[in-house]
Every structure is written in structure tokens, then in C-alpha cells.
Amino acid sequence: MPLVTSTKMFQDAYAGGYAIGAFNVNNMEIIQGIVDAAKEEKSPLILQVSAGARKYASPIYLRKLVEAAVEDSGLNIVLHLDHGEDFEICKMCIDDGFTSVMIDGSKHPFEENIALTKKVVEYAHAKGVVVEAELGKLAGIEDDVNVSEKDAAFTDPDQAAEFVERTGVDSLAIAIGTSHGAYKFKGEPRLDFQRLETITKLLPNTPLVLHGASTVLPEFVELCNKYGGNIPGAQGVPEDMIRQAAQLGVCKVNIDTDLRLAMTAAIRKVFMESPSEFDPRKYLGPGRTAIKKMVQHKIRNVLGSSNRL
Numbered sequence: 678m679p680l681v682t683s684t685k686m687f688q689d690a691y692a693g694g695y696a697i698g699a700f701n702v703n704n705m706e707i708i709q710g711i712v713d714a715a716k717e718e719k720s721p722l723i724l725q726v727s728a729g730a731r732k733y734a735s736p737i738y739l740r741k742l743v744e745a746a747v748e749d750s751g752l753n754i755v756l757h758l759d760h761g762e763d764f765e766i767c768k769m770c771i772d773d774g775f776t777s778v779m780i781d782g783s784k785h786p787f788e789e790n791i792a793l794t795k796k797v798v799e800y801a802h803a804k805g806v807v808v809e810a811e812l813g814k815l816a817g818i819e820d821d822v823n824v825s826e827k828d829a830a831f832t833d834p835d836q837a838a839e840f841v842e843r844t845g846v847d848s849l850a851i852a853i854g855t856s857h858g859a860y861k862f863k864g865e866p867r868l869d870f871q872r873l874e875t876i877t878k879l880l881p882n883t884p885l886v887l888h889g890a891s892t893v894l895p896e897f898v899e900l901c902n903k904y905g906g907n908i909p910g911a912q913g914v915p916e917d918m919i920r921q922a923a924q925l926g927v928c929k930v931n932i933d934t935d936l937r938l939a940m941t942a943a944i945r946k947v948f949m950e951s952p953s954e955f956d957p958r959k960y961l962g963p964g965r966t967a968i969k970k971m972v973q974h975k976i977r978n979v980l981g982s983s984n985r986l
């Protein structure tokens with residue numbers, strides 16, 4: 678089985694009202710945990726690599742590990758660049774065999790974002806690679822932010838329609854109130870579902886992407902803290918909101934923080950309970966198992982992508 682693009686995965690997910698998990702990978706244990714879970718759940722899968730991950734593990738190691746995962750699992754897997762910030766990194770990944778890239782031009786003015794995205798789309802499509810772009814600012818929106826500030830940060834539906842039309846991009850990451858990391862909301866979690874519905878109406882059949890979609894399950898924060906961690910006040914996107922988003926055109930759900938928390942909790946537990954242990958396999962192994970359980974939970978209970986191969 679080869680690396681594949683997300684085109685068919687997204688079509689099926691859109692029609693079925695479920696979403697595909699896009700999980701960030703940084704090393705062998707993380708990749709193995711995720712792929713094992715997807716295999717057991719018979720789920721489509723996107724593995725995504727950030728610039729930071731490429732710097733940490735080196736591009737060739739990550740690519741070869743993902744190739745090994747494809748060969749070993751027999752799964753169709755999408756290899757995706759997460760948050761590519763310029764044309765060069767997108768080109769590098771496309772030339773390197775990635776099947777999907779994100780060009781994140783969201784920090785640029787609208788017209789510049791369009792020009793940059795279009796350039797990546799032209800290069801990628803010529804090589805059979807698909808492209809995700811982003812419109813709107815993902816930074817966490819606090820309760821005391823007023824309506825016009827929120828309007829400026831969240832994705833404008835009319836602009837989204839124009840953006841997709843003019844760039845020919847394959848999927849679009851939108852800002853409706855999520856943010857990266859473990860501290861997403863100060864008060865009650867809230868996402869702008871009305872905005873999401875408007876975007877979906879204006880862009881029927883365009884797969885939407887939700888970044889910053891970790892739930893930050895209290896159980897795992899508590900485990901980290903119990904075993905010597907210090908992560909106070911962490912809060913993520915409730916699982917029901919992810920389910921709701923998947924019904925409204927969101928086909929790709931990005932998850933990194935929840936994997937980090939699961940792995941960290943498991944490793945902390947070994948360190949606390951077995952202080953004389955110093956074989957890395959004895960803590961990286963449980964870390965890998967924790968990743969697998971977390972991904973299995975997401976696929977089965979939140980994203981709805983089990984048995985969708």
C-alpha cells in the first residue's frame with residue numbers, strides 16, 4: 678500500500694459526516710502508536726509533520742519511519758506537512774514524497790495569502806499533491822474579546838469562498854475559536870458554529886480543517902500532575918464540539934496536544950513508580966501504548982472514522 682492523497686478520504690468523510698484524524702508525529706514510538714490504533718480501527722489516517730518535527734527528528738528519519746509504517750501496516754496513509762510557512766518548505770516536502778502540504782499564509786494580508794497559496798497549489802497539483810491553506814487567525818479568543826475583534830480574527834465566510842475559488846486549494850483551515858496547545862479557553866469553551874455553518878453553505882463540498890482540536894482530557898492532565906507534572910488550568914475543545922464540527926463539513930481534525938499529554942502521563946508514571954528503571958524501552962514502550970489508546974479513543978468515539986477503509 679502506498680502513501681495516498683486525502684482527496685477520496687475527504688469526499689467519503691464529508692458525505693458520511695465523520696472526520697479524519699491528522700496526528701502530529703515526531704519519533705518512532707509516536708508513529709507506531711498512531712498507526713497501530715488506525716490499523717485496529719480500520720480507519721483512514723493522516724500523519725502530519727511540522728517544521729519543528731523535521732528539525733527535531735530530521736526530515737529523512739521521519740519520512741523513512743512513515744514509509745516503514747505504510748509497508749508494515751498495509752494501510753493507506755497521507756503524509757502531510759503541517760503549517761508550512763513558505764513556498765520553499767512546501768516544495769521541499771512535495772519533492773520529498775509528501776502527498777499533502779499545508780501552506781499557512783494566514784499571517785499575511787488576504788491578497789498575499791492568496792498569491793502564496795496559489796503558487797503552492799500550482800506546484801503541488803502538477804505533482805499530484807494536495808494542498809491545505811488557512812484563512813483567519815487561530816489564536817485563542819478570550820471571553821472578554823469584543824465582537825469586532827472576534828470578527829477580525831475568525832474566518833470571514835465570504836472571504837473563504839473567494840479564497841477557495843481563486844486559489845483552487847483542496848481544503849481550508851478555518852478559525853472559529855480553537856487554538857493550539859493545552860490552554861484554549863479561560864472560561865466556558867465556545868466555538869462559533871454559526872460561522873462554520875455559513876462557511877459550509879457558501880463552500881459546499883469543500884473539506885474544512887480544524888486546527889487546535891485537542892480536547893485536553895482532564896484525566897490526562899490530572900495524571901501528568903499526579904506524577905510530578907505542573908500543568909494547571911489546561912482546557913481544550915470538548916469532544917461533543919468535535920463531533921458537531923464533523924457534521925458541518927470539517928473533514929480533518931488536527932491533534933497533537935492530546936498525544937503529548939497521554940505520552941507524558943505514561944512516562945511520568947514509570948519514572949515515579951520505578952525510579953530504578955533506566956532502560957528507555959521501559960518508559961517509551963508505555964508512552965507508545967498510551968498514544969495508541971488515545972488515538973483509538975479519538976477514532977472510535979470522537980471522529981467516527983472506524984471501519985471506513
Ligand SMILES: O=C(CO)COP(=O)(O)O
Binds near residue numbers: 759857889891931
Ligand atoms: O492544530 C494542531 C496541529 O496543526 C494541533 O492542535 P492541538 O494543539 O489542539 O493538538
Ligand SMILES: O=C[C@H](O)COP(=O)(O)O
Binds near residue numbers: 727728730857933934
Ligand atoms: O500546530 C502545531 C503542532 O502542534 C506542532 O507543534 P510543533 O511546532 O511544536 O511541532
Ligand SMILES: [Zn+2]
Binds near residue numbers: 781783811815
Ligand atoms: Zn495558522
Ligand SMILES: [Zn+2]
Binds near residue numbers: 760857
Ligand atoms: Zn495547527
